[in-house]
Amino acid sequence: MKNKLVLLFFMTVSVVLSQSKPIDYVNPFIGTSNFGTTNPGPIAVRGMVSVSPFNVAGTQNLPLEKDSRWLSTPYIYENTFLTGFSHVNLSGVGCPELGVILAMPTIGNLETDHLKYGSTYSEEKAAVGYYTNKIDKYNIKVEATATTRTGISKYHFPAGKANILLNLGLGLTNEEGAMVKVVSPTEIEGVRSVGSFCYYKPEEAYPVYFVARFSKPADEFGVWKKPRKYTGTEAEWFLKNGESRIKRGYTKEIVGDSIGAYMQYNFEKPTEIEMQIGVSYVSIENARENLEKETSGKTFNQILAASKKEWNNNLSRIKVEGGTKDDKTIFYTALYHTLIHPNTLNDFNGEYPKMKTRETLHTIGTRYTTFSFWDTYRNLHQLMSLVYPEQQSDMVKSMLQVYDESGWLPKWELNATETTTMVGDPAGIIIADTYLKGIQDFDIEKAYRAMLKSANQLESNPLRPGIKDYLNKGYLTTKTTHSGSVSTTQEYNVSDFAIAQLAKALGKKEDYKAFFKRATSYRSLFDKKINLLRPKNDDGSWLTPYDPEYGANFQKNLGFIEGNAWQYTFMVTHDIKKLINLMGGEKPFVAQLEQVFNNNLFDMANEPDIAYPYLFNYVKGEEWRTQEKVSQLLNKYFKNTPDGLPGNDDTGTMSAWAVFSMMGIYPVSPAEPMYAIAIPVFDKVTILLNKKYYTNDKVEIYRVQENSKSHIINSIYIDGEKLSKYFINHRKLSNTSVVKIKLQ
Amino acid sequence: MKNKLVLLFFMTVSVVLSQSKPIDYVNPFIGTSNFGTTNPGPIAVRGMVSVSPFNVAGTQNLPLEKDSRWLSTPYIYENTFLTGFSHVNLSGVGCPELGVILAMPTIGNLETDHLKYGSTYSEEKAAVGYYTNKIDKYNIKVEATATTRTGISKYHFPAGKANILLNLGLGLTNEEGAMVKVVSPTEIEGVRSVGSFCYYKPEEAYPVYFVARFSKPADEFGVWKKPRKYTGTEAEWFLKNGESRIKRGYTKEIVGDSIGAYMQYNFEKPTEIEMQIGVSYVSIENARENLEKETSGKTFNQILAASKKEWNNNLSRIKVEGGTKDDKTIFYTALYHTLIHPNTLNDFNGEYPKMKTRETLHTIGTRYTTFSFWDTYRNLHQLMSLVYPEQQSDMVKSMLQVYDESGWLPKWELNATETTTMVGDPAGIIIADTYLKGIQDFDIEKAYRAMLKSANQLESNPLRPGIKDYLNKGYLTTKTTHSGSVSTTQEYNVSDFAIAQLAKALGKKEDYKAFFKRATSYRSLFDKKINLLRPKNDDGSWLTPYDPEYGANFQKNLGFIEGNAWQYTFMVTHDIKKLINLMGGEKPFVAQLEQVFNNNLFDMANEPDIAYPYLFNYVKGEEWRTQEKVSQLLNKYFKNTPDGLPGNDDTGTMSAWAVFSMMGIYPVSPAEPMYAIAIPVFDKVTILLNKKYYTNDKVEIYRVQENSKSHIINSIYIDGEKLSKYFINHRKLSNTSVVKIKLQ
Structure with a gap:
C-alpha cells in the first residue's frame, strides 16, 4: 500500500500559527506524473547532486518501466517498486540520462539483484531539501537531504542484520x-560512466566520481560483480557462468558493467546510519573534498536546515500575496523548478572538466551545466536575468567557457559534453537578451565573436548545419534537412535577430542591418494562400501536397521539429508586426491565432507555441484574449498535483512560463528586453532586484480588482503613469517601484 | 611467410670464437608447441612481467584459437596471427589466465578491433630477456625486454602515421x-580485472594495475570503448548501438569490459619509440614506482644487458661440460623454465596484496606467487633447495605469509588468490623437504602448526575435504569424492609422511609415530589380486567392476585424478619397500613396473608417475632399468624444438625433471632428503652451492666413461668412497666435492 503525503498537508496547521515561508509552499511531487519528469528528491539550489527515489526498474513498474520504453525520469509518482536512491539526476528532461550511484538499504542476507531486493514503499513525504519514505519489505525508514555536491541519507534500521548497497550497474542512463572500491569500513569510492543523452553520441560518455561515507564502521563489507x-x-x-559474485572483505578496485559495493552491520538494537555521498565530475579526490567541505562536522538536521535556508533565500526573491494556497504552491514549486537547472558542474575547489577531453580546468564563478537552450532561451533565462541576475551572469560566463574550450557556444550542454540535442543556435539569443537587460559583466566582444562564428561559418558548423541554404536562399529546404526546414529557419532567424539587437547596442551598425535582414528571411516561407508557413523545396517550389496540421503530435515532418505549421507560424515574435501584414492585417491575424486555440492545435507541453497566448497583446483591443487564454492555460495545466505540469518541465521552461504568467508579465520575444502584460494571479507580487545590476531594490506588481467578477484589464499604471500598450520594457520595469494592473 | 629463427642459430659463430655462456644456450621457443604452454616473451628471473607475443585470438589461429577451446597460453608456435603483446602471462600452465595488458603498434588510421588490426609476423627471434619480430602488415620491427616488474618494448616505426594501442578488452583470461586513463601524452595508467584460473572461483577475480610510459610525447591520444x-x-x-567509440584527446578514466587507450604519432622519418609498462598487483601508484625504480635513466640495451646478466648469474649456478649443443640447450632452457615460476608478487617497495581481501601488506623478502604445488612438490622445489636455497627459503616464507593471511597453506595460489586447483595438501611436503635439507631460516613451529591444521581439521577443511573418511577408514571412498578417492588418499599419505619426517626432526616422537602410520594407509587400497591400487566403496568393498586402465587419457574416474591405477600405484615413494612386499617381492614389483612402460601406460606429460623410472633403483641389480628408462625418456620427450616438452611444463615441473635427470640425480621421494642416481647426460656437472646454507661451495658430478659404448653404471664414488646403493643422501651430496659415476 502506497501512502503519499505532501508535507504541506501537515503544514496547514503551522500556516495558521505562523507566517508561512516560500519553501513551505513547495510541493516536490508536482511534475512527477504526466511525464513532467521532475522528481521529489532533495537537492540544493542548482545542486550537482540530488537523492531521488528510483522506481522505474522492474516489471512491477510496467508500463512505466525504464527499459521497456523511452523513459527519462528516475521517479514516477504512480510507480510502486523502489530499487534505491539515485544521486545524480536530471529534472524535467525528455531523454534518459544519469540516474546513477544508486543506494539501497536492506536487511537480512545480502541480495545484490535489484529486482530481488527492490520493495514497495509507503509513508512517502517530500519538502524542499527533504524526502522520506518507509521501505515496506525491510521496515526501514529513509530520510534524505542534500548539499550542492553531496547527498545525505539517514537509514533507520531495525535490530538485526542490515545492508547498505551501492549499485553501480543499475541506472537510468x-x-x-563502473569502478568501485571499499576504502575502509566507513568509506567507498568509485566512478560510474554516464552519457548518451537522448541515445545520441555514446562516444562522448564520461565519468562521474563519488565518495560515500558512513556514520558507523561496517562490521563487514565487500563488492559484487555480475559478469557477462x-x-x-x-x-x-x-562454473557459475554469468552468476553474480560477491567478494567479501575485498579492498581493491572492481571494474565492470554491473558491479556494486556493500556495507553490512549487525545491530543489537534499532540503529540510524547516515550515509553521505560526495560527487564530482573531475576526480574521486574532488568528490571526497566536496563531501568534506560541505558536510564535515554537520548533522543531518543542520544540513537540512541550511538547505532550507538557502532555498528560502532564493525563493523569497519573489514575494506573492493573495491567491489561494494552491496558487502559491504552484507558483513557488514552479520557481523551485527553475532553480534546479542549469546546475553546478564545478567542484568546491573550482575545478571542472573541459569540454570533450575533460582535462581539469578551474573556474572563478560557478560553472553551470545542463543547458537545454532550445527550451530555456524562451523564458527561463529571462526570469533569471530579472530575479537572479548574478546567477544568469555566471550562466553566460559558463557559456563562454564552453566556447573557449570547444570553439562553439553550447546548444544542449550536459556535464561538459555537447549532446547536440534539438536544433537552432540558441546561446546567442540568451547572451543578447542578458546583455540588453543590463547584465554585462562578461566579455561581450568574445560573446559577439562566438555568435558571429555560428552565424557565418559555412563548413562544419555544428550549431547551424543548414547555414549554406539559409544564407543562399534565406531558408532551409526540404532537401537541406529531413525534418524541420521551416522551424529551423525560424530558429536561425531568432538567433540573427539577437545578433542584430546586440550589434545595435554595441554600435555595430552594419552588422545590425545585415542581421536584421537575415532575421526576417522566414517571410519567404509564408504561404499567403493558407496564411501559414510552409516548407519550400530546393528549387523554390512549395512542398506539395501539404497538410499544415501534420506534426501536431510530434510526428516527424519535413517542415517542423516537434510541431506543425500552426504551432510554429507565430514563432516570429521579433517580427509580429510584419506577420500581421503578411496575414492581411490585424483581423485575419487574430482569427488565425484564435484558430490555434479553438481547433485544439495549441500545445502547452512544447516550446514553439508557448508565447502564442501573449501575441494578442500586439493587436490593440484584443489584449483581453491574452488575459483569457493565459488564465485558462494556467488553470488547465498547472496544478498542485503530481500531474500538475503540462508535460516535460524541460529543465524549468514550463515552470518559468507559469512563474511569469502568474506574475502577469511574460518575456514574449527573446532578445527583446520587454514583457507582455496579463493579469497576475496574486494581489501583489514583489520582485526583489539585485542592486548590483539594478537601481531599484524591488518592483511591486499589484492586481487591483474593484470587484470579484472583474477579469479583464482596464488599465495599467507604472508608478502612476498610465501605460498605453500592454507591454513593458525591461528597463522601465526594473526602474519602477509600483506596477498597478487594474481590472475592469 | 613466417620465419622463425632462434638466436642460437647465429650464435654458433660466437661459440667458436669465445666460450658460450649458459644464457646463450636458452631457446625460449622450447615448449611453445605441443601444449608446453611456455612462451618466448622476455622475462626477468622470477619476473612479475613478461612481454609475450599474443597469437591465440582470431579465426586465423584456429584450431588453436583461445575462445574456441580450453587454451592456456598466449602464444603458440604454429599460430600466425598476432594481435599484440601481453604483459602479464603464466608459463607452462594448463588453464587460461592472465595474458592481458595487450600492446600493439600499428600504422595508418586508428583501428581498435584486434581482429582487424592483427597481422602475421616474421623475422621472429628470441633469446634470454629478448624477443623480436616484424609485424608484416605494418612493417614495424618490434623488440622487447623486461625487468622484474616492467615490460619494455621498442617499436621501429616507418615514417607516417603511427599508433600504439593498449587493448584492455582482449586477454587470455x-x-x-578494466579502467584506463591517459595521464599525459607520455603516460597511460589503468587496471584490468583478471582471475577465474581454470574457470574456477570467478568470485575471486582481482585487479592488475599498470602504468605505461612512452619515450616520445604522442601527437594525439585517446581511449576507446566497445560497449555491450x-x-x-x-x-x-x-544510435550506433554496440559500435566502438573513440574518444580523442580524452583525459579521464574510461571503464568497461572492452576498452583501450592509444597514442598516435606523425613521424616525418622512421622513428623508434620505447614503451615501458610497469605492473603491480597493489595499485597504480606502485606500478608507477616499479617502473621508475627499475627503468629510470636506463636505455633498452642497458636493461637488456642487465637482464641477461641476472639470468646468466642464475643459470651459472649449474655448469655443464660435455654433451652436445642440443643437450646444453635443452638443459639450460629447462633450468630457465624453472626460474620463471614461482614468480615475484610484491612491488619494488615490498608491498603486496593480502589473500582474498587484497589489503596492502609489506614483505621483507620476496613474496612469491604462482604456487602450482600439486606439480612442483615433486621436484621443482627440491631443485630450488639444492641450487637456489635462498629462493626456496623465500618461497617457504611466502607460503607462511599465505597461511598467516588466509588461515591455510597454499595449494594452487596465484597472485594472492587460492585457485583451489587440483587436490591434496602439498605445501607441507615442500616445507618438510626444505627443512630437512637444512634450509631452516623460517618459522618452523608455525609451519608445523599450519601442516597439522590441514592434517587434522575435520570441518571446512579446504585442503583435505576428504579428511573424515581418511581418518576414519584410512582412505577416501567412492562416496567421499566423485573423482580420485585412491589418488587423493595417496596425496594425503605423502603429506602425512612429510609431517612424520618433520616431526621426527623436531623431536616430536608421538606425532612421528602417528603420522607415519597415517602415511601408509594407502596399503588397504592395495588389491593383491591385481597388484594395483583399487578404489573402495563406503562399506569397504572393492569398486566393482573395475578397469585399472581406465583414466589413462585424463578420463574422469572414481579412483584417480588425471590418471589410472597403473599411473598411481607406485606413487608411494615413501613406502616403496612395503609396496614391494605387497606385490609379492622384488621380481613381481619389477615386472609390474615394467608393464607400465611396456604397455604404454607411462605418461611423461603428467606428474603422478614421473618418478616411476627411478623406482627400479630400489631393487638391487635392477638399477640399469632406471638408467635406460631415464635416457629413453629424455631422448624422446625433451628436445631443442618448440615441441620439446612432453606437454604442459606445469610451471617448470617437467623442466625440473629434465634438469635433474640430465644431471644424473633425481629427488625420487618428496620429503626424503635424498636423490636416486642415474647417468648424467654431461661429462661433468658442477653445482654451485650457497655458502649460507651449505658447507661446500660446489659439488661436481662426473660421468666417467671408459668407452663410447658403455651405457650402464658400473660404480659410483663419493669423494672416492664407493656407494653401495644407487641413492645419495642430500646432506652427503652437499658435503661432497666429487661424485664419480663410472660406466661399464
Missing part, C-alpha cells in the same frame, strides 16, 4: 561501466 | 573489466 554471461565453448567450462 | 550491444526497445533508439 543507457551507458554502462559467456556463450559457446567457454560457457561449457565456466 | 576469462575475466573482463543493446537488444529490444533500447536497441531501436540507440
